[in-house]
Amino acid sequence: MTTGESNTPIQGAETILDPELEIIDPHHHLADYFDPPYLLDDLLRDTGSGHNVTGTVFIECGWDWSESEGPSNASAVAEVQRVAASAAESLSRRGAVIRGIVGYADLRHGAAADLALDELAEAGDGKLVGIRHAALWDPTPGLFAHRSRPTEHLMGDETFRAGIARVARRNLTFDALVSHQQIPDVTELARAFPDTLIVLNHLGCPLSVGPYADHADEVFARWREAMVELQRNPNVFVKLGGIGMSVMRLRRPSDESTRATSADLAEAWGGHIRWCIDLFGPDRCMFESNFPVDRHTCEYNVLWNAFKLMVADASEAEKAALFRETARTAYSLT
DSSP: OOOOOOSSOOSTTOOOSSTTSEEEEEEEOOBSSSSSOBOHHHHHHHHTSSSEEEEEEEEOOOTTOOOOSSSOOHHHHHHHHHHHHHHHHHHTSSSOEEEEEEEOOOGGGGGGHHHHHHHHHHHHTTOEEEEEOOOOOOSSTTSOOOTTOOOTTGGGOHHHHHHHHHHHHTTOEEEEOOOGGGHHHHHHHHHHOTTSOEEEGGGGOOOOSGGGTTOHHHHHHHHHHHHHHHTTSTTEEEEEOOTTSTTTOOOOOSSTTOOOOHHHHHHHHHHHHHHHHHHHOGGGEEEOOOBTGGGGTSOHHHHHHHHHHHTTTSOHHHHHIIIIIHHHHHHTOO
16 A cells, blocks of 8 residues: 655644545535534535545434424435535535435335435435435443434334335435344345345444443454344445444543544454455445544544555555445445
8 A cells, every 4th residue: 555645734643645545435424413513614624634535425414303203304304405505515616525415214104205205305406325214222221312213123124114115116225324233133124125235334333332341352243243144145235434433432542532543543443344344345345434423533534544554455446445436336426
C-alpha cells in the first residue's frame, strides 16, 4: 500500500494514507439532533479532509422523528426529502456527492407498506436505493431503545416479511440492523428472500455492553459462528464499521477524552475485520464511516486511515472493492 502526505493534518502526527484511493462511504447520517448537529456542510468538511471520498450513501436515522400508526410515516418521508435536497446541493459543491438514500418504512404493515415506499421513492427524487427497518432487540431491559420499537425475531414475522417482499419487488436493498445475537434471524431472512440484496450493518454489532461487557471472547466466538452460516447466502453483504459506537467499542481508554488513533483502531478491530473479509470476500464487504455516530471515538480521516492500515497487504483490486466497488454494487449507484 502506498502512503502519502496531505495538506490536511489529522490526529497527532498522522498523515493521510494512500490519499488517491477512491472511496465511497456507504453509511452516514444527517440530522440536527446530533450534538453538535451533522448536516451537509459537516459531511463535506469530513469527506474533504484528506481522503479521496467521492460519494456517499445516507442511512435513515429518524431526523425529526414522529411515530405513525399507519403504513406511511410523514417524518420518514420528510427525512428523505431533506436528504434528497442535500444530495442535489452536493452536486454543485466541491467534494463528495450523496449518491444514494436508504430510508425507513414500517414493514410491519406488510403489503400496505407499498404506500410508504411510493412516497419515499417520490421524495427521494431518484436517489432512494434501499430501506432500513431496524430489528435491533435484546432481552436485557434498557439495553436498546430504538425509536421503531422492534420486537424479538421481528424479521421472522409473517407480516414483516410481506413488507420485505414489497421492498424486493422494487429492487431496493434491505439494510439489516441487528446485534450479534440476532444474526441467525438475518440468515433466515436471506434464505427466504434469495433474490433480495441484504446489507448487514456494523459487522452485525458484536456487543460489549450490559451482559456482554468483559465477555469479548464469548461474544466473538458466537459472532463468528453466526457469520459463517450467514455468508452461505450470496445475497448478503457486510458493512465493516460501527467500531466507534459505544455498544461495541473495544478500546476503553482510562481518559475518555483521549481520541483513538488509526493504530489503536487497527489493533483493536483489524483481526476481526480481516477475518470477516476472508470469510465473505472483498466483493461482499464494504468499509463504512457511520458518522457522526463514530466521531465520539475518532475523527473521520483517522477512521479511514485505520481501515487502510487493516488491509495494507490487500491487492489493488481488493482495495477497490472494499473502499468503493462493493458499495456501488450493493446500492446500484451510478
